[in-house]
Amino acid sequence: MASNNSLSASLENYLETIYLLIEENKVARSKDIADRLKINRSSVTGGLQALRSRGLINYEPYEFVTLTEEGRQIAANVLHRHNILKEFFVEVLSIDEEEADETACRMEHGISKNIINRLMDFANYFKTCPNAGVQWHEHVGYNCKPNLKDLRCCAKCMAQTSEGACCGLPIDRSMPQSCTTLEKLKPGEKGIIESISGSSAIKRRIRDMGVTNGALIEVVRVAPMGNPIEVKVKGYYLSLRKDEAADIVVEPQIIEKNAENSEPSLSGNGSACGTMPGVRDKRCTI
Amino acid sequence: MKKRYTIAIAGNPNSGKTTLFNNITGARQQVGNYPGVTVDKKEGVREHNGIMINFVDLPGTYSLTAYSLEEVVARNFILNEKPDLIIDVVDTSNLERNLYLYTQLIELGVPIVLAFNMADMAKERGLELDLPRLSALLGAPIVETVGNKSLGTKELLDAALELINSKNPPVRPDILFGRHIEDSITAVIKQLEPHLPGADARKKRWIAVKLLENDQEIIARFDHSKVLEVVEEQQKHIQFMLGDTPEMLIADHRYGFIAGAYHETMRSTIESRRTNSDRIDEIVLHRVWGLPIFLGLMYLLFWLTFTVGTPPMEWLDALFGWIGSTVSRLWDPQVLPAMRSLVTRGIIAGVGGVLVFVPNIILLFAAISLLEDSGYMARTAFIMDNLMHRIGLHGKSFIPLLTGFGCTVPAIMATRTLESRRDRLTTMMILPLISCGARLPIYALIIPAFFPPLWRAPILWAIYLTGILLAILLARILRNTLLKGDTTPFVMELPPYRMPTFKTFLLHTWEKAWLYIKKAGTVILGVSVLLWILTNYPQTEPDPSLPPAEQQAAMLANTVAGKIGHAMEPAIKPLGFDWRLGTAMIGAFAAKEVFVAQLGIVFAAGDVDEDTLPLREKLAAAYSPLQGICIMLFMLIATPCMATVAITGRESKSWGWAFLQLGGLTAMAYVLTLIVYQVGKLFL
Numbered sequence: 030m031a032s033n034n035s036l037s038a039s040l041e042n043y044l045e046t047i048y049l050l051i052e053e054n055k056v057a058r059s060k061d062i063a064d065r066l067k068i069n070r071s072s073v074t075g076g077l078q079a080l081r082s083r084g085l086i087n088y089e090p091y092e093f094v095t096l097t098e099e100g101r102q103i104a105a106n107v108l109h110r111h112n113i114l115k116e117f118f119v120e121v122l123s124i125d126e127e128e129a130d131e132t133a134c135r136m137e138h139g140i141s142k143n144i145i146n147r148l149m150d151f152a153n154y155f156k157t158c159p160n161a162g163v164q165w166h167e168h169v170g171y172n173c174k175p176n177l178k179d180l181r182c183c184a185k186c187m188a189q190t191s192e193g194a195c196c197g198l199p200i201d202r203s204m205p206q207s208c209t210t211l212e213k214l215k216p217g218e219k220g221i222i223e224s225i226s227g228s229s230a231i232k233r234r235i236r237d238m239g240v241t242n243g244a245l246i247e248v249v250r251v252a253p254m255g256n257p258i259e260v261k262v263k264g265y266y267l268s269l270r271k272d273e274a275a276d277i278v279v280e281p282q283i284i285e286k287n288a289e290n291s292e293p294s295l296s297g298n299g300s301a302c303g304t305m306p307g308v309r310d311k312r313c314t315i
Numbered sequence: 316m317k318k319r320y321t322i323a324i325a326g327n328p329n330s331g332k333t334t335l336f337n338n339i340t341g342a343r344q345q346v347g348n349y350p351g352v353t354v355d356k357k358e359g360v361r362e363h364n365g366i367m368i369n370f371v372d373l374p375g376t377y378s379l380t381a382y383s384l385e386e387v388v389a390r391n392f393i394l395n396e397k398p399d400l401i402i403d404v405v406d407t408s409n410l411e412r413n414l415y416l417y418t419q420l421i422e423l424g425v426p427i428v429l430a431f432n433m434a435d436m437a438k439e440r441g442l443e444l445d446l447p448r449l450s451a452l453l454g455a456p457i458v459e460t461v462g463n464k465s466l467g468t469k470e471l472l473d474a475a476l477e478l479i480n481s482k483n484p485p486v487r488p489d490i491l492f493g494r495h496i497e498d499s500i501t502a503v504i505k506q507l508e509p510h511l512p513g514a515d516a517r518k519k520r521w522i523a524v525k526l527l528e529n530d531q532e533i534i535a536r537f538d539h540s541k542v543l544e545v546v547e548e549q550q551k552h553i554q555f556m557l558g559d560t561p562e563m564l565i566a567d568h569r570y571g572f573i574a575g576a577y578h579e580t581m582r583s584t585i586e587s588r589r590t591n592s593d594r595i596d597e598i599v600l601h602r603v604w605g606l607p608i609f610l611g612l613m614y615l616l617f618w619l620t621f622t623v624g625t626p627p628m629e630w631l632d633a634l635f636g637w638i639g640s641t642v643s644r645l646w647d648p649q650v651l652p653a654m655r656s657l658v659t660r661g662i663i664a665g666v667g668g669v670l671v672f673v674p675n676i677i678l679l680f681a682a683i684s685l686l687e688d689s690g691y692m693a694r695t696a697f698i699m700d701n702l703m704h705r706i707g708l709h710g711k712s713f714i715p716l717l718t719g720f721g722c723t724v725p726a727i728m729a730t731r732t733l734e735s736r737r738d739r740l741t742t743m744m745i746l747p748l749i750s751c752g753a754r755l756p757i758y759a760l761i762i763p764a765f766f767p768p769l770w771r772a773p774i775l776w777a778i779y780l781t782g783i784l785l786a787i788l789l790a791r792i793l794r795n796t797l798l799k800g801d802t803t804p805f806v807m808e809l810p811p812y813r814m815p816t817f818k819t820f821l822l823h824t825w826e827k828a829w830l831y832i833k834k835a836g837t838v839i840l841g842v843s844v845l846l847w848i849l850t851n852y853p854q855t856e857p858d859p860s861l862p863p864a865e866q867q868a869a870m871l872a873n874t875v876a877g878k879i880g881h882a883m884e885p886a887i888k889p890l891g892f893d894w895r896l897g898t899a900m901i902g903a904f905a906a907k908e909v910f911v912a913q914l915g916i917v918f919a920a921g922d923v924d925e926d927t928l929p930l931r932e933k934l935a936a937a938y939s940p941l942q943g944i945c946i947m948l949f950m951l952i953a954t955p956c957m958a959t960v961a962i963t964g965r966e967s968k969s970w971g972w973a974f975l976q977l978g979g980l981t982a983m984a985y986v987l988t989l990i991v992y993q994v995g996k997l998f999l
Binding site: 052098105112113116146149150153225229230231232233234235237238239241242250251252253254256257259263264266267268269270273 | 377378380382408409411412415494498501502505529548551552554555556560562563566567570596600601602603605606609693696697698699700701702704710803804805806807808809810811
């Protein structure tokens with residue numbers, strides 16, 4: 030970690046590139062490194078020798094390049110900073126991906142760990158605060174747009190704050206219609222599990238019992254006194270209370286007999302419920 | 316010395332683990348507790364091919380996290396006791412979920428044999444598996460078993476011994492959690508190095524994974540160290556990159572691995588058809604019929620316990636009476652008279668008074684075992700949860716509370732089915748407010764003494780109802796004060812119905828009945844002796860001028876108990892009680908029904924039971940109806956009997972809770988009776 034600060038931006042880029050090449054192709058060759066970084070091979074050799082002298086890579090001319098444990102750590106850290114910066118630009122500042130990537134490539138080398146952590150916390154908060162997504166709109170500025178995953182919570186948030194405003198921002202009430210929560214399904218209806226929210230105890234318990242994202246779940250019956258409900262998942266039966274079922278977001282599956290009511294968007298293309306996008310790794314050039 | 320192996324049996328609840336354990340060990344088993352917790356630890360021995368093997372039945376769990384006591388117990392047993400092998404019992408008809416536990420077991424490094432149990436049921440459902448291939452993918456031998464028909468047990472043991480002695484065991488899969496999480500694991504391991512000198516790579520990885528999974532037990536081991544900082548940072552990183560907690564993502568990867576292996580080796584011949592279990596549930600969980608059927612079954616349970624159980628109880632009562640009288644006949648009153656009285660009136664009467672309930676207890680537990688083993692027990696929780704949840708309890712609290720109408724002691728033992736300690740303690744604390752069978756003689760004595768026939772039934776009903784309402788109130792108070800916290804998730808499996816096997820049924824019934832009998836021989840014996848001393852010493856010479864009954868009363872007034880009664884009088888006077896009631900209450904601590912006998916003595920009514928007219932007349936002459944009500948109210952709420960206090964202490968693993976129950980309920984009784992008496996006096 031200590032040598033982290035003394036490493037130049039270009040050396041860090043070498044490490045990052047080697048890390049990604051090993052990740053993708055299992056091996057890193059100096060030719061590939063040169064191609065990736067868009068520089069000539071002789072400069073690569075110089076860079077690699079500098080890295081070797083610092084004990085960050087194992088390298089002999091005409092052989093594969095491998096990372097030492099320390100080199101791997103540094104590379105992973107650079108990538109981590111890159112990803113966080115990019116995510117921050119895209120998710121919070123609504124910058125397009127390409128621009129975000131380019132800027133991240135330039136900033137990833139100098140930014141301190143503390144600031145990176147704060148940015149990460151802020152982006153995490155921003156995406157979930159208070160359980161509603163906030164988005165940048167061209168003419169409005171920041172705008173509260175409920176993320177489907179958190180609709181239930183957003184409704185709660187709206188009820189608590191003044192009319193129609195969530196976290197003091199105007200609410201975009203248009204929301205995708207295709208998703209609902211498990212407790213709203215009637216006996217005999219089925220759905221694909223999109224996400225599970227709620228307290229971690231319930232989440233964990235539910236997962237341990239086989240209720241996982243993407244599984245088909247069917248409401249079998251409601252208890253004689255109206256609560257709890259019985260569901261069938263992966264061929265066995267579970268009972269859960271309605272308020273627990275409300276934490277399970279499902280995409281209802283249309284049963285044949287009322288297929289005429291279905292809208293095209295309901296055909297179940299999986300992403301309709303808007304799960305949070307993961308960040309793709311992007312390479313930096315020197 | 317001969318080699319002796321230890322094999323642990325792990326598996327999901329309802330996977331048929333216990334039946335398999337019973338098949339392997341037969342009756343050669345013993346039930347104990349894991350140190351410090353009330354989780355049953357069952358052990359047994361079996362000789363196979365000339366080798367002695369110890370078997371330990373681990374608690375049934377779905378996972379090996381630190382969220383429930385059972386999981387921690389199972390995990391620590393494997394980590395600390397290092398068994399030679401684990402048999403992971405798997406419900407074959409429910410493979411995907413059952414194998415989830417396997418993915419966590421392999422991380423602990425102990426050799427594992429998979430018992431694919433209920434293989435017949437899976438075949439019936441049209442499930443065909445390529446077992447050799449699945450075995451290779453999972454890296455463990457697989458043996459098919461049918462627990463309730465005792466099939467496959469021998470093969471299972473063969474496979475187990477073979478694996479223990481194997482020079483080159485099958486290679487287990489590495490379940491990887493994706494690049495981001497693997498990077499985080501590497502980073503955490505790096506921090507761990509100095510803390511775990513000499514630990515092998517597998518152990519380090521396990522600890523790193525548990526830390527990332529937010530496993531509180533492991534986290535506590537690294538309190539305040541740099542390790543936790545790194546863990547937290549990595550958790551945030553993963554949350555950020557992948558949009559979910561490491562815990563959930565790791566679970567996804569585990570399930571993903573199983574789903575892959577399962578779908579690659581599974582061939583389903585028939586679309587899953589409706590099983591018998593579904594048909595039964597359609598009737599017993601019916602929107603309309605479900606509740607009446609449930610109530611009918613509960614009625615049956617009580618009828619069985621108290622109607623069928625009464626004749627044998629009377630035989631036992633007669634037997635103890637006969638033993639007592641025989642001993643006093645054969646024992647010359649001149650030889651050790653004090654000892655003679657202690658044995659006949661103290662020990663035989665005291666212990667006998669508890670043992671007479673053994674037939675009821677056996678029947679009750681037999682019925683509960685049947686409900687449990689057949690799978691209906693989970694349905695009772697399903698039906699009753701809505702009601703119980705409103706009180707702040709779990710659906711599973713219902714059966715213990717119901718049992719409480721019979722006897723509080725087995726009811727407290729029945730709270731073991733509750734997973735959360737908070738739910739369990741709440742249920743235990745309110746249970747004494749449910750009028751048990753032993754309080755009926757008190758009500759039966761008091762009510763006719765003070766009230767005309769028309770009023771008797773409603774008053775009896777009202778006193779039971781008062782208990783129930785107070786129990787609800789107390790539950791709510793406890794859930795908002797001492798036992799505050801999130802309600803535990805209700806999520807519970809509704810296992811398929813199964814025919815209980817006779818062997819398991821007998822074992823389950825016997826286990827519980829034996830606990831009860833053991834208690835009578837220890838705690839109750841001790842307190843009986845103590846109470847006998849209190850009610851017999853110091854002795855005074857009988858005054859020959861009085862009739863025998865009056866002599867007894869005069870002697871009792873001089874004993875420690877009588878003096879305590881007198882000493883208590885100023886304190887209980889505001890409740891409308893005098894020293895005679897105080898003395899009788901001390902006796903009632905041994906067992907509630909002793910109150911009646913003690914009142915008989917202090918009122919010099921001779922040998923009495925609740926039907927005795929002279930005692931009722933004397934009571935009616937001595938007290939007002941309002942005082943009668945106050946007596947019943949106080950006896951309903953105050954001082955659970957010593958057996959209840961003892962079992963609460965044992966089951967809660969804390970005498971603090973037992974004494975809180977004792978003191979709290981007595982204080983509550985005092986205050987409520989005081990209010991009723993003082994307010995009642997103004998109107999009457």
